Amino acid sequence: MSESKRGRPRDMEVDRRVLDIAAAQLVERGYAGLSIDAVAEAAGVAKTTLYRRWPSKDHLAVAVTARMQEADPVADTGDIRVDLVNYLTHIVAAINRSRSLGLVAELAAAAARHDDIGELIHGVFTRRNALVLALIERAKQRGELRADTDAVVLFDQLAGALYYRVLFTGMPIDPAYAERLVTAALDGAVPTGEMS
Amino acid sequence: MSESKRGRPRDMEVDRRVLDIAAAQLVERGYAGLSIDAVAEAAGVAKTTLYRRWPSKDHLAVAVTARMQEADPVADTGDIRVDLVNYLTHIVAAINRSRSLGLVAELAAAAARHDDIGELIHGVFTRRNALVLALIERAKQRGELRADTDAVVLFDQLAGALYYRVLFTGMPIDPAYAERLVTAALDGAVPTGEMS
Amino acid sequence: MSESKRGRPRDMEVDRRVLDIAAAQLVERGYAGLSIDAVAEAAGVAKTTLYRRWPSKDHLAVAVTARMQEADPVADTGDIRVDLVNYLTHIVAAINRSRSLGLVAELAAAAARHDDIGELIHGVFTRRNALVLALIERAKQRGELRADTDAVVLFDQLAGALYYRVLFTGMPIDPAYAERLVTAALDGAVPTGEMS
Amino acid sequence: MSESKRGRPRDMEVDRRVLDIAAAQLVERGYAGLSIDAVAEAAGVAKTTLYRRWPSKDHLAVAVTARMQEADPVADTGDIRVDLVNYLTHIVAAINRSRSLGLVAELAAAAARHDDIGELIHGVFTRRNALVLALIERAKQRGELRADTDAVVLFDQLAGALYYRVLFTGMPIDPAYAERLVTAALDGAVPTGEMS
DNA sequence: GACTAATCGAGACGGTACGTCAAGTCTTGTG
C-alpha cells in the first residue's frame, strides 16, 4: 500500500536550514537578491538538493513566505469594529516592517507567471484570511453586521485598500488609516436613511 | 533662458518606435519576455541608445505602461453609483484582457526595488485616479455622498479590492463583482440606523 | 595524496574543440577578429564554459598559441653554424606565413597588460628556446664555440634581430638574412686579432 | 594653384594640448587605458576635432610616441664599443622606466593591423636608428670594425636582443646586459683564428 | 554482507539576458 521506502531518506534538517537562510536573504536583500547559488552555499548544501525539494526559485520563495506567516492574531472581542481595526493594524505593522512589500509584489508576479505557484499563493492567502472571514460571519450572526453582508467583499475592501495604497499609490499606511478604513467600510458613504 | 540646445538632438521617432515594440513584447510575452536586446533589434536601434533614455529594463517597462493608460473613460452621469460601477467595470475588463495582471505585479515589484521607479509608478496611478477622485468630490457636493466621506479611502477600497482579489486570492472578477463592491462601499455593512 | 576529484569532471573534448576553433579564427581574422562569442557559438559551447577555463580573451589567445608551437625542429648536425641557420630559417618561414606577426605583437602587449599572462607567454618562449640553448651548449663543449660564450645572449641576438627587424623596422626577413645573422653573430664585427 | 585657404583655420594649440594629455594617459594607464573620449574631454575638445587630425586611436598613439622620442643622445667618442654601450644603456633605462614596454608591443600590433600605421612606426624607428647606423659606419671607416660589417644587421642584433629579451622571455635587462651584448656582438662566438 | 535505491556534495554545463565600454560616425548649432 505504502510506497516502498527504499534509498537514503531525506535529511529534514536541510529543509529547515535552507528555509532559514532563504528567509534571511529575502528580508535583507529582497527577491532579486535571493540567489539559489548563494542560499545553497550558505546552507552548505548542493544546488541539486535544493531543486529536489523546490522545483524553482519561485517555489522556494513561496515556501519561505508560507512559513513566515503562520500566526496572525485574530481575537474576537465581540466588537467587530475593534477586531477589524486590530487585525488591520497588525498587517500594517507587518508591511511597514522589513521588505515584505516588494516580496508580496514579486510573489503576485510569480503567481501570474506559473499556475501552480498561483495556487500556492492563493492557498496561503486563503488560509490566512479564513479566520477573519469567520470573525465577520460571527458578527453577522450576532446582528452586528447586516445579514446580507458579503464577508469576502468586505474583507477585500479592507485588505485590498491597504495593499493598493502602499503598492500602487505609494502613500503611507498607519494605524489611523486602518481605523478610517474600517469606519468607512462599515458605515458606508451615502447619507443615513438614503440607502437605495 | 532655456538651456542652450547643443549637440545632436535626440531622435523622438526612436522613443515612439521603441515604446511601441516594447509594448507589443510586453503584451505578447509578459514581463520576463521583454528583452532589451530584442527590443533594440526589432526597433532597429542600438542597445546603448535604449540605455541612454531608460537606464534599466524596469524603467522602460514603466515608460511603456505610463503611455499605455492615457485615457480611462470617466463619465459623470450625476449618479455616483452608476459612474463608479462603470469605471470599475472598465478596469475589470482591462485586467481580464491580456496579460496586464502579471505586468501590474511586476511593476509594483520594480517600484519596491528602485525608489525612482516607485515615484514613476505612483505618479502614473495618481494621475490616473485623479479624475475619479474629482468625480467623488462632486458627488459629495451634490449631497449624494456624505460630506465627511474620504474620497481617497473610498477609492482605495474599490480599486484595492479589485486588485487584491485577483492578485492575491486568485478569485475571478467580473462586472457583477464590481457592482457588489460599489454597493457594499456606499451602503456600509452595519444595519441602518445603528451607526456609531 | 591528490586533491579529491569531486564534482562533474570537465569535458576535455571542449578544450580541444574550442582551441581548434579559436586557432582558426586567430589565423583567419587576426587577434581583433577573435571573438569569445563567436568561438563559443562555433564550438557549440556556452560562453560561461569558456570563461571558466580562460578568464579572458587574452588568456584564451595565449592558450591557443601555446598549443600551436609544440614542435619546432631542432636538429643537431654537429655544425652549429648550419644548425642555427636551419632553425632561424624555420622561424623566418613561420613568421612570413600567416598572420603570426601581428599575433606575436598582440601577445607581447597582453603580457604587458596582465602579469599572469606575462608568465604564460614567457613560459612558452622559454620552453621553446630550451632546445636551441642546449644545442649551443653542446657546441661550446665540442669547442665549436668559445667556452665563455653566453648562450642566452647569443640566442637573444639571433631571435631578437629577427623579430625586431620585422616588427619595428618593417624590413623583410628571408633565409639569406638568417644566414647573414648567424655569420655576424658567430664571427663578430671587429677585425680578426684585434679583440680586446 | 594652391589649395584655397578658406574657412576657419585650425587651432594649432589643440594639437599640443591633445598630444600632451594623450601622452599622460598613455604613460599612466597604458594603451588600453587611452580612451579617445577621455582625451577629448580632458583636452576640452570635441571628438570630431580629434578625428579630423588623427583618423584613429592608433594614429593618435603613434603621433604621441613619435613626439616622445625626439632626442636619443648619440655621442661619438671614437670608441665604438663605448658608444654602443652608452646608447644601449640609454634605451635600457627608457624601457625600464614607465610603461613604454606594453606601448611598444601595442604599436607593433597596430603596425600589423594597418599598413599606413606600419609605415609610420617603421619611419619612427628608422629615423631613430639612423644616427647609430651612421656611428657604426664611421667606425668601419676608421677600421675599428671590419669593412664587411653589415651595420643594419649589427644594430638589429643589439636592439633586437634587448626587446626580445624583455618582451618575450620576460628576463630583466640592465646596463650589465647591455655591455655583455656589445661584447658578444663585436667579438663573435667562435674561437679566435677559427673563422671560416 | 551484498544489493539496491535514493540522497547528498561538488561543480561543470547550456542558456539567456544584462548592463557596460570604447571606437568611430553623424547631426545639430555657433564662431
Place this chain on the structure above:
DNA sequence: CACAAGACTTGACGTACCGTCTCGATTAGTC
C-alpha cells in the same frame, strides 16, 4: 570651414543567475 556638444551605430566584453547534468560518496532498507 573649424569647433563643441552630444546622439547614434556597432560590436564585443565580462557577469550573473537559472536550472540541468554528471560524477563519486553516503546512507538507508532488502535479500
